[in-house]
Amino acid sequence: MLKALIFDVDGTLAETEDLHRQGFNRAFAEMGLNWHWSPELYADLLTVMGGKERLAHYVRTEHGEPDAERRAQMGEIHDRKTRIYGDLVTQGALELRPGIARLIAEARSSGLRLAVASTTSRPNVDTLIAVNFPDGSPFDVIACGDEAERKKPHPDVFLLALARLGVSPSEAVAFEDSAAGIRSALDAGLPVIATRSRYTGGQSLDGAFSALSDLGEPGAPHGHLAGLTWPGGLVTVAALTAWHDRMTG
Numbered sequence: 001m002l003k004a005l006i007f008d009v010d011g012t013l014a015e016t017e018d019l020h021r022q023g024f025n026r027a028f029a030e031m032g033l034n035w036h037w038s039p040e041l042y043a044d045l046l047t048v049m050g051g052k053e054r055l056a057h058y059v060r061t062e063h064g065e066p067d068a069e070r071r072a073q074m075g076e077i078h079d080r081k082t083r084i085y086g087d088l089v090t091q092g093a094l095e096l097r098p099g100i101a102r103l104i105a106e107a108r109s110s111g112l113r114l115a116v117a118s119t120t121s122r123p124n125v126d127t128l129i130a131v132n133f134p135d136g137s138p139f140d141v142i143a144c145g146d147e148a149e150r151k152k153p154h155p156d157v158f159l160l161a162l163a164r165l166g167v168s169p170s171e172a173v174a175f176e177d178s179a180a181g182i183r184s185a186l187d188a189g190l191p192v193i194a195t196r197s198r199y200t201g202g203q204s205l206d207g208a209f210s211a212l213s214d215l216g217e218p219g220a221p222h223g224h225l226a227g228l229t230w231p232g233g234l235v236t237v238a239a240l241t242a243w244h245d246r247m248t249g
């Protein structure tokens with residue numbers, strides 16, 4: 001029986017990654033660094049999950065192995081970025097992707113449990129939820145950031161979400177936007193629906209049992225990319241439940 005939906009955050013709930021990129025660039029400037037991450041460079045860097053890990057990868061490849069002083073500076077860069085990102089999300093009132101609010105409302109009224117499983121830092125999750133769910137978070141469980149010992153594509157954060165939900169992988173469906181996220185959910189035993197995002201246009205969505213442009217809205221059906229199709233171009237709780245019942249017999 002389908003009991004829970006587990007959502008990735010960045011690129012899945014909302015198109016957040018360019019705000020992370022802008023946050024990094026503003027933090028670099030604040031700290032007097034002449035570093036700049038273009039959208040093209042950031043798309044490459046996004047193959048490294050985790051902002052801290054992404055920054056460390058960039059420093060190592062562009063500026064050599066960081067010494068203690070540089071490592072301390074990297075910590076401050078990420079702290080500043082997180083603050084700046086929070087302001088950008090709040091100021092810009094970053095909207096949820098198509099179908100997200102609709103499916104979450106359907107899930108709540110159907111008694112399904114909801115979780116977040118994200119590589120991003122907890123303040124980022126809290127800010128995005130506060131801006132988009134002013135009447136309170138709809139999520140029963142949040143698993144994110146450094147709570148997972150290993151970041152995506154390792155399965156740790158999805159396994160943590162499942163444990164906190166108290167459901168088995170066969171009782172849930174994961175929603176992701178990136179190759180690393182799909183890998184993470186699959187390795188946690190979860191079936192995955194992929195919704196390609198702006199920054200994962202060049203990534204493979206292989207492994208998802210359904211790959212879509214988004215979850216669809218009445219009057220605005222999604223584009224079908226691969227795998228299972230959905231009646232009317234809408235991923236709904238009714239269609240998810242029917243699929244899950246067919247799959248689990």
Ligand code: XBP
Pocket residue numbers: 008009010011017020048049050051052117118119120121122124152178181
């Ligand atoms: C995406 C990530 C995150 C964000 C930046 O997370 O890899 O690292 O890019 O956030 P997901 P932080 O798709 O799993 O939500 O700088 O806080 O890591």
Ligand code: MG
Pocket residue numbers: 008009010011012176177178181
């Ligand atoms: Mg993502």
